[in-house]
Amino acid sequence: MTGDGGRVELRLTVDGQERVAAVDPRSLLLDALREDFGATAPKAGCRTGDCGACTVRVEGAIAKSCLRLAVAEDGSDVRTIASMADGDRLTPLQQAFWDLNAFQCGFCLSGMLLAGEDLLDRIPSPTDAQIREAISGNLCRCTGYDSIVAAIRSCARPAAPS
């Protein structure tokens, strides 16, 4: 017997490329991305929505891909941190994470970078408290978070003079 029976066709635009893959309908979006679309930037840290390592953008909004059913996202535009940079040109946030050592093992980066970017989109000049809250859907076991906060802060637009 084979376990491949019952695969269904899933169409996704992954990191800007429109693609089709035959996926097991039991797959979470995380599994489909990693196993069927070769997009391994999002990681499986908990599969309960608690760690954020699996974060991607779905139709532009950040999402924990372990909490989504793959087949439900048929036709969606999905972006991972692999397509954040413009070719070799890192975004200022990626650059800041690198320069300020905002990671050690790096397993949490999908969540931290995307939550950081999402925050800066919503609030261009966040306070430290807002930064800490914005990344508190994500866990990092290595850094103690200070360097992550610093990296996001360094990309804040200076507050308009009042």
Added chain:
Amino acid sequence: MIPERFGYVAPTDLAGCVAALAEGGRVLAGGTWVLPEMGRGESAPAQLVDLRRAGLGGVTATGGGLRIGAMCTYAELLDSDAVAAHAPLLRTMADQITGGWALRNQATVGGSAVAARPQSDVPAALVASAAVARIAGPAGERELPVAELFAGAMRSALGPGEVLAGFDVPSAAGTGHGYVKLKRGWSSWPIATAAALVRLDAAGACTAATLVLGAVSAVPVPVDLSALTGQVLDTDAVRAAADTAAAAVVQPWGDVLAPPSYRAAVAGPVARRALSAALSSALSDAREESR
């Protein structure tokens, strides 16, 4: 990765969802609870009926209040001007949901209500808001005061094949609100919540006060505050009300994060803080108005 096989349908209207559910299976809303449960093999429905295309999302202002779709997410609550105007309590509640924006973008009010987990924010906040649940099922549609939706721990009053369509929430404009949640750090489930509404007359006397405790019992605990009506609320009155609240917790909930004795002990302080917050928000609303 979900071990057991299941079917998947995403009907495009409520009737389609009800029809699909007649074949059995489980409703999929945001999926933040149901998918991890299936991943652990704790639930193995024959099919998932996804509500995402059924038009159950969003918030709209109605004559006397709000209509909140079952698929309304925490993010939608936070983004909605109508919620800010008519149900600021729900907004404050949503602002304290953990999991980050990724979670808020996805988890739904309806999902949290039907999950009916004692350790959660939505149930008590909805009860305090006097929401009415709109339910569709094989026998047609019905309405239910939301307090009756919470039949027990992890048990909603939905019958087989029924779908929660949403809630009608009367406007709380002009009412002060307070929402206090106690938890053991940002990783933790809620351990005690209190949702409070206080309405004052021009003289500053209380015309209506509502207080509902969450997470301290299997289902939300409404506290009878009719004694406050007509009083000018001072610290002593708030304290007395908090004592009433603590006494209302007769069967405190216990879990791995906090035993029943702890929940019983913190119910009073949490109630007092929520009431105080509601009172000061009512007072500042009044000041605002008189300006």
Added chain:
Amino acid sequence: MTALAPGRLTGTPVRRHDGDTFVTGRAGYTADVPRPGAAHAALVRSPHAHARIGAIDTAAARAMPGVLAVVTGDDLVAHCTEIPHGLDAGHLGGHHAAVRPLATGTVRYAGEPVAAVVATTPADAAAAAARVEISWERLPVVLDAGSALLPGSPLLYPEWGDNVIIEREVGPDDFGAASAGAAHLLDGELRTHRGTAAPMETRSYLADWDPGTERLTVHATTQNPHVLRTLLATTLRMPEEQVRVIAPKLGGSFGLKMYGNREDFIVPLLARLLGRPVRWVEERAATMLAGTREQVLRYRVAFDADGRLRALDVHAISDHGAAAPTHGWGMAHVGALSTGLGYVLPSCHVRYTVVATNKAPWVGTKPFGKDGATLLLERVMDRIAGVLGLDPATVRRRNFVPPDAFPWLHTSGLELDSGDYATALDLTLRRLDLPAVRAEQEAARGAGRLLGVGLAFELMPESADIPGAMVAAYDTSTVRMSPTGRVTVLTGVTSPGTGNDTSIAQLVADELGVPMASITVVQGDTDLCPYGFGNISSRSIITGGNAAVLAARDVAATLRATARAMLQLQPEDELVLAGGLIAPATDPERAVPVEAVAGAVHTLSYRLALDVEPRLESTRTYRPGNVRQQPDELGRMQTYTTYPYAVHASVLEVDPETGGVSLLRHVVTHDCGTVVNPLFVDGQVTGGVAMGIGAALGEELVFDADGTPLTTAFKTYLLPRAIDLPPVELEHLCTPAPGTPLGAKGVGESGFSGAQAAVVNAVNDALAPRGVALESTPVSPPRILAALLEQP
């Protein structure tokens, strides 16, 4: 302080050399390694904490779609030996327990793997695993060390006659004599709780069996690829060279992924049995099984009227869980060795008893047992301060080993090399502005608020070498320069995700005077790297780094000899290697590019009449000199090579109505000797502090009365999140490790112990006006409130 030459990279905040691959999601972890056609394993785990395994019916599982094999513990017996022990208690006066990859006969903890299913997809494997039917004969469980020591307790290993894995003593047993005449005696009991490492990446393996060459290639989340290869070869009865272990990027470990876990063997065995690649990714709930830290510490302490310690006597009872082949129980030993370290303590005796219970076993976890010792001493310091009415800082200052007393032989046999503990304390207090904080505390207390300040001194022996253990205090690196001047460093040490590869590249860049960009560091591949012990005991820079420095110096010597020949210089003429050039010290104008010299070594050896071997490659081992394993007259050994330390201060507020704790500040002064890269050192310490705070407040493994784990996910095992923590305020001090080329001390375990102890002390300080003391962890809101409510 060692003066670091200007222009050098060592000591500067060089960012990760391959950081771009991380921030773009391209860094490859074990579960990312592509292998089309790999089958997937799922484990069947015991639902019971103690039971005899009866009949196993695999028919239903086999009939499931996609299933390739169902394997039980008994099926594996013919294919492997028992797992060799990293540190066999049976050889050290305790009991040996035979542990196999999958349980046979009896299970001793809930979650113990008893069977494995292999299928074409992970979902099919999991679905089939749920259908393996096992008839269990349940046995009585024992879930805490105290009960396990009582006569008549259920026995995990009836053949032992008791539940004691091992019991030993460290230090002279002379409390009676040593405490005679002391002004004060105190006794007490401290209880610590069970925690776990919880790295963000769970364990994962991809094993590939090539039937043609009979070669096994294993990609593994392991800290010790070479040691794992040795163990796999032994267990699977294969020639060692037929096994290749590759450790891709690790998503954190903190000890969890040390060699010898039973999971290390299951997937390779399945791959060999099936003759095809097999992959397995551990589920989070299983990662949360690994235990650490749970101890009862009973103590007596004697001290003088001025607070100086006279004698300490400790009985440390460790709740190990079931016996395991990993050296987790060694944490009890290291905790005993470290007890009292850094303080002038004329007599310190520790008896430690490691007890088997029906819980998943201890796994060596950062900071490897030293945390209990820190907590004990720091509680003792505060209790002494309380008895004498002294400031807690004063009591510590009076007891510190002074800076002019090194080397300092502690009663356990460990010999401290260097340090300036009082200065670290001063720096911490100055940064904190203690008088201001105390004034604030007074004011708060006046208003009924519970503000607390806690201090803690941590001293972490690092870079261990325990005789006979499979890992050692030394390691090996190769430095190789190609004809084009490119440098490859191959090292036996690995990175658990800390970035020590960048630090090693920094060191080599300085020795060879070449840019970082021309250096590649290869780690974690047994086919490529010299035999090494991987990542243990915070020793990667000390060992792999120093070894790379020695090897790079050899290569530099050959470059110098060649350049001298090229430039027709005299042997005594000095040459400077910097900026990719080799130049006469007196005549920088005549510089030649390193690649030209490297090319010349490889192509012009005869022409230049080189009197050195024309080889730009060296393999060196750095073995620290200060380890002494000849037991002294008291049987003591000096088994650690460096002694980094830190002084922490924590300020927090306790909510008297809810027991909630709000952390306000955390200050640390840290000394790890010469800092190779301050970015990485600060990151390590800050991460350690966060973990220590988590352990103090919320991270606790809890079981029900049957031994079923209840804290299997991150909503119940409460890791701190960014919003829970104050920024960590860091101060630095540098007393270089004497007698080492670099002067660096280990940093990988720093931060945890002191943070945990400082928070516990601060909570107690906050509660002091209410007359409440908490001598058990975690200091969680329910426990704090219960203590407050018990008080009249």
